[in-house]
Amino acid sequence: MKDAPLKLFNSLTRSLETFEPVHPGEARVYSCGPTVYNYQHIGNMRAYVFADTLGRTLQWKGYKLTHVINITDVGHLTSDADEGEDKMERMAAREGKSAWDIAAFYQEDFERDLARLNVQPKQHPRATEFVDAMIAWGKNIADKHCYELDSGLYFDVSTVDDYGRLARAVTEDGEGRIDTVEGKRNAADFAIWRKTPEGETRQMEWDSPWGRGAPGWHLECSVMGENLLGFPFDIHTGGIDHREIHHPNEIAQNQAYCCTNGLDNAENSGARIWMHNNFLVERSGKMSKSSGEFLRLQLLIDKGYHPLAYRMMCLQAHYRSELEFSWEGLGAALTRLKRMLIAAERLSDTQPGDPSHPKFTAILEKFDAAISDDLNTPIALTALEEALSVKKVDAGVKRAAIERMDAVLGLKLFSLARTDLRLRPADASVTEAEIEAAIERRKTARADKDFATSDAIRDEMAAKGVDLMDGDPIGWEWKLG
Numbered sequence: 001m002k003d004a005p006l007k008l009f010n011s012l013t014r015s016l017e018t019f020e021p022v023h024p025g026e027a028r029v030y031s032c033g034p035t036v037y038n039y040q041h042i043g044n045m046r047a048y049v050f051a052d053t054l055g056r057t058l059q060w061k062g063y064k065l066t067h068v069i070n071i072t073d074v075g076h077l078t079s080d081a082d083e084g085e086d087k088m089e090r091m092a093a094r095e096g097k098s099a100w101d102i103a104a105f106y107q108e109d110f111e112r113d114l115a116r117l118n119v120q121p122k123q124h125p126r127a128t129e130f131v132d133a134m135i136a137w138g139k140n141i142a143d144k145h146c147y148e149l150d151s152g153l154y155f156d157v158s159t160v161d162d163y164g165r166l167a168r169a170v171t172e173d174g175e176g177r178i179d180t181v182e183g184k185r186n187a188a189d190f191a192i193w194r195k196t197p198e199g200e201t202r203q204m205e206w207d208s209p210w211g212r213g214a215p216g217w218h219l220e221c222s223v224m225g226e227n228l229l230g231f232p233f234d235i236h237t238g239g240i241d242h243r244e245i246h247h248p249n250e251i252a253q254n255q256a257y258c259c260t261n262g263l264d265n266a267e268n269s270g271a272r273i274w275m276h277n278n279f280l281v282e283r284s285g286k287m288s289k290s291s292g293e294f295l296r297l298q299l300l301i302d303k304g305y306h307p308l309a310y311r312m313m314c315l316q317a318h319y320r321s322e323l324e325f326s327w328e329g330l331g332a333a334l335t336r337l338k339r340m341l342i343a344a345e346r347l348s349d350t351q352p353g354d355p356s357h358p359k360f361t362a363i364l365e366k367f368d369a370a371i372s373d374d375l376n377t378p379i380a381l382t383a384l385e386e387a388l389s390v391k392k393v394d395a396g397v398k399r400a401a402i403e404r405m406d407a408v409l410g411l412k413l414f415s416l417a418r419t420d421l422r423l424r425p426a427d428a429s430v431t432e433a434e435i436e437a438a439i440e441r442r443k444t445a446r447a448d449k450d451f452a453t454s455d456a457i458r459d460e461m462a463a464k465g466v467d468l469m470d471g472d473p474i475g476w477e478w479k480l481g
């Protein structure tokens with residue numbers, strides 16, 4: 001089989017680049033993780049489905065993967081640009097719990113969502129475990145690159161070359177810069193260490209040469225990336241919002257720490273490639289965590305959708321395109337997943353054979369070319385569907401080819417059951433067992449040509465919000481009306 005070179009879009013150079021690992025045979029990836037002060041919305045989860053697809057693609061290409069998704073449990077302020085309150089402390093005060101408990105609770109919820117989306121296990125270091133290393137880093141760069149204000153230690157962005165190259169524009173007032181910190185030398189300067197104000201205490205605070213306080217958010221990722229993956233590592237990912245402030249600041253810290261110069265050499269940034277997923281958007285604003293019923297994966301599940309329908313929805317769009325969320329779109333993704341599952345079901349009793357069969361060579365090459373082209377999952381999905389529809393071929397061979405592709409897409413085609421994909425809302429007035437029993441009674445009635453009873457059963461179910469589908473082309477028998 002032909003093996004296409006892996007091309008990835010590097011936000012730093014705004015171009016497609018061929019992936020060359022820093023360490024032969026290995027791929028080391030750092031993905032900015034969640035701030036665990038609240039549940040994640042499904043937009044956040046798009047970032048991790050993307051990161052996971054990248055990781056799986058690197059494995060498909062034969063690299064041994066080390067992948068970190070950090071947990072921000074301290075330091076992230078309500079504005080990305082160092083103003084406002086610490087998100088963790090604010091939520092702790094609001095809920096009357098300790099910041100540590102809040103962090104543990106939402107980290108667990110986040111990890112549950114990752115597992116539901118079939119994101120492969122990764123390393124999840126917590127920022128609070130690296131505070132000593134952050135202080136050491138701060139000491140290292142303080143003389144040449146930082147200055148102290150009453151509120152803490154700040155990084156002077158004019159001390160490194162090419163500050164803001166990743167964002168392509170350094171705006172004077174930045175994004176959402178409310179309450180600008182008094183005394184900053186440049187608007188874009190940011191906190192390395194935030195001193196606890198006189199007379200106050202924080203739940204999460206540590207002693208440092210710059211007073212008792214907490215580390216800045218940007219510092220965390222530089223320190224955890226360097227500690228766990230070593231500079232330069234291969235790929236750094238995050239949502240597109242991080243291209244503007246968080247990642248330029250991380251890069252500036254990395255340049256300062258490593259004493260490197262400008263960014264014409266990408267490695268000076270700490271990573272060879274910086275990748276960013278575009279946003280999941282929703283017209284009515286339900287993505288915002290401040291809205292009552294914000295779009296969490298759990299809400300999708302409560303409405304009856306299997307979480308992998310959401311993974312499918314993500315894969316149907318290229319990661320660099322904006323993706324608009326709609327319930328219809330989610331329903332369509334679910335239907336597509338069901339069709340694939342039905343096709344795969346026929347192979348469920350087979351042992352996988354050797355996938356290098358001529359019938360699959362072209363399909364596997366198409367699949368490889370697609371994901372190697374900056375993770376073109378929309379095309380990769382069509383290749384998978386082609387494989388599923390190949391006829392008159394040894395079932396084991398077919399299964400092996402499909403398993404290989406599914407290892408990249410993560411749709412669990414051989415471990416999901418049809419019933420897993422049924423729409424089953426948490427608040428339904430009818431249980432699945434009742435529906436199954438009604439279907440059985442109706443089958444019997446129809447076999448007896450008792451159409452009156454059959455229709456009555458259908459109406460009875462319709463009144464409970466369940467449509468029985470006689471002519472359902474994919475044989476799903478019922479859906480919620």
Ligand code: AMP
Nearest residue numbers: 034035043044046047238239278279280
């Ligand atoms: P946060 O917890 O705010 O730091 O965000 C976690 C991750 O989700 C980051 O990589 C963000 O860039 C990403 N993100 C935030 N909102 C969205 C969205 N609507 N769509 C896709 N990714 C997002």
Ligand code: ZN
Nearest residue numbers: 032033221246
């Ligand atoms: Zn980060």
